[in-house]
Amino acid sequence: MAKSSRETDVDVQEAIGAALTRETRVRSKSEGGAISFRVQGGTVLLEGLTDSLIEKRVAEQVVLEIPGVSRVENMLRVRALPSRSDEVIATQVRDALTADPYIAERDLVITVNGGAVTLGGHQDALAKKRLAGLVAWWVPGVTEVLNTIEVRPDEEDSDQEILNSIRVAFDKDKLVDAQRFHVEVRNARVTLYGLAGSDAERHMAEEDIWSTWGVLWVDNRAQVESL
Secondary structure, eight states: OOOOHHHHHHHHHHHHHHHHHHOTTTHHHHHHTSEEEEEETTEEEEEEEESSHHHHHHHHHHHHTSTTOOEEEEOOEEOOSSOOOHHHHHHHHHHHHHHOTTSOGGGEEEEEETTEEEEEEEESOHHHHHHHHHHHHTSTTOOEEEEOOEESSOOOOOHHHHHHHHHHHHHHOTTOOGGGEEEEEETTEEEEEEEESSHHHHHHHHHHHHTSTTOOEEEEOOEEOOO
């Protein structure tokens, strides 16, 4: 006898709970109740509060790989430290984009709602779209970045394009020594190697990768240099 949709949803829900518990980067949030989820007909709604972009993205990708899941609505919010008004965030995002000579800020539309930044408008290269998203994520108080920037003319994406953008992110991030890391990209899935100077640097390098539009997964194999 075929299972009912309710029985199938229960099976998927149990599989999601087990998978989130196995993934070390989100285990504490899942077991502690900070991450909650609901399943209906193959669609999963993720809700709650995470401490980092890594936790938000990892939770989504773990769920997407569960058999029976067709779509994930990721409503997880990154804890904003410090908490700032939408008006202040919008101004600082605009200022940060204006300060970057590579980005055509005048062609962008920026809206902020509850700390979530939506980037609209257009740019003439995928690299600029990715860079704009990265710059927005670096603004204090941002809880989400929805990058809907249109690329004109249309440009074919590739693993090399993603890799190039990650290298730019490392070069621009003052908290990351790009020389310490090696990155490989295959089918938009990134593997990070290297020897970080600290746990914080290892974490920031991974966050920079997750902040790069188009990345589907990050396998952080970087080690921390022993004292």
